[in-house]
């Protein structure tokens with residue numbers, strides 16, 4: 001007995017000596033409206049959860065994994081992963097689970113009280129405050145909000161050094177994710193930005209109403225129609241694969257399409273083959289997403305109508321379009337809520353959704369959606385989103401977590417497309433950065449767009465048919481109403497696929513700006529990757545025709561072309577094209593784009609970047625030359 005006891009004691013002492021206590025997280029300040037009221041009672045019970053770190057999630061590993069299935073010269077090109085393989089590859093290891101559970105029991109909590117989640121992502125125990133404080137070398141306090149709501153938290157906590165690599169997050173700890181009533185003034189938070197027109201989004205801009213649709217191909221400089229786009233990009237294709245293929249368009253409630261407008265558009269613009277009158281997208285509702293008809297105006301219907309009218313027309317009635325309608329009418333939603341629905345493991349990884357930026361479901365207000373949709377949807381082959389943030393709206397950690405998730409979609413063979421923004425080198429709202437990181441309209445530092453700066457998505461900028469020019473003339477970077485979003489990331493390093501073209505852009509067309517204005521090292525991710533027309537789109541909107549502008553238009557058009565390339569590949573038994581960036585930047589695809597060499601993307605009091613021969617951070621590699629792209633992609637495995 002005695003011998004055993006002293007042996008155990010020796011082991012504990014040894015572990016402590018080997019593994020010093022390390023601070024894992026610390027809050028810099030209390031969120032406004034909260035104050036500390038007292039030490040928490042030592043015998044109170046906390047639902048303590050340790051979120052384990054995912055292995056293989058660092059940038060270089062992700063890039064390597066993606067290149068293996070997406071690089072045209074890789075022997076594994078097109079061998080996309082199953083969802084199970086993705087889940088297993090990024091699941092915490094048995095070793096991590098063992099290290100954390102052993103450490104907890106070494107500290108006196110019987111192993112029987114410690115639970116491991118099925119995905120191995122979480123280790124959970126109901127701990128007394130005294131136990132949690134001993135494990136985490138911290139103190140828990142009770143805080144009270146001005147509204148009377150209470151919350152338990154600590155200011156900082158520690159973990160033994162040998163546990164640190166295995167743990168991403170501990171809850172409850174420093175965070176104040178106590179959801180207050182959404183309408184209360186203290187939480188005019190940003191988390192429903194995406195679902196609210198005008199903030200945090202890339203909204204298309206409406207200029208004037210259209211009384212007569214002009215004879216199409218002769219007037220593409222003043223009115224863009226599906227026929228103009230088909231002529232510009234050689235995009236004539238009648239699909240054959242039908243429901244074996246898929247194209248997803250993402251909208252955030254309360255954005256909603258108007259069914260009558262889809263029919264009006266289909267009446268005036270015929271597509272290839274069967275009529276689209278009466279055709280609707282297939283609704284995939286996420287977190288209570290509804291096509292609301294309570295509020296109708298350009299702000300509520302413009303984005304959805306634009307995306308769906310063009311996407312559906314261009315892929316024709318033979319190809320179903322899926323509408324990912326995300327978020328209920330109360331809470332709204334963000335990109336992470338969409339990603340949760342596409343990958344169940346994302347719901348909780350690294351602590352799960354962030355209450356300041358994401359919708360938190362279940363939404364417990366009256367009328368709110370009472371579930372949290374995790375892993376309910378098999379992602380479409382191509383997913384196009386015309387919404388975006390300024391990179392600086394979000395933390396590097398938040399964007400890295402989300403960006404890794406786009407890489408996982410790439411492994412599954414999904415092409416993820418985002419519009420690049422409508423403000424040139426400025427961010428949404430014309431905001432530019434100041435040296436202290438704040439964003440103001442008079443800032444001088446370029447303000448890149450996210451998710452476009454994530455190297456694992458494909459970002460689409462905007463071009464125009466020049467005033468007075470013919471549809472057969474070369475396009476320029478868009479400089480009517482909007483400017484093509486583009487530039488250099490402040491958060492993400494340059495991916496392999498861009499290294500050569502960015503080096504040559506910086507060498508041959510050095511931007512005339514100081515290195516304080518943008519990251520000029522050539523070591524950061526640049527965007528967009530591609531471009532397509534974004535000016536003068538005729539859309540049916542609230543019973544009329546109007547003209548709209550934006551990379552919002554460009555993204556679903558490129559998505560439609562890529563969807564038709566998937567159709568051709570699927571029809572002959574090949575795989576979808578998946579993550580396209582390593583392919584489109586490869587030498588074989590050099591001639592498959594119409595290079596845009598005229599125009600800039602002004603912002604922040606400058607002309608922005610200049611287009612150039614080859615790649616530029618205004619229009620990327622150029623606009624698609626559909627027949628060339630189709631031919632090249634059919635040659636690939």
Ligand SMILES: *[C@@H]1O[C@H](CO)[C@@H](O)[C@H](O)[C@H]1NC(C)=O
Nearest residue numbers: 047113114115123124125126
């Ligand atoms: C913690 O206690 C609650 C309430 O008794 C129970 O529902 C839950 O399963 C417990 N969790 C763990 C990890 O033991």
Ligand SMILES: *[C@@H]1O[C@H](CO)[C@@H](O)[C@H](O)[C@H]1NC(C)=O
Nearest residue numbers: 210211212213214267268545
């Ligand atoms: C749309 O089509 C209808 C029916 O053909 C026609 O009367 C109308 O003028 C067209 N609208 C425009 C704006 O050209």
Ligand SMILES: *[C@@H]1O[C@H](CO)[C@@H](O)[C@H](O)[C@H]1NC(C)=O
Nearest residue numbers: 491492493494519521523524
């Ligand atoms: C530029 O970007 C690279 C890659 O992200 C980074 O390592 C470097 O620190 C950045 N330079 C500046 C001046 O911000």
Ligand SMILES: *[C@@H]1O[C@H](CO)[C@@H](O)[C@H](O)[C@H]1NC(C)=O
Nearest residue numbers: 466467474476477479598599
């Ligand atoms: C370049 O673009 C401008 C508009 O941005 C246009 O007026 C001009 O004609 C274009 N020049 C050429 C050579 O395409």
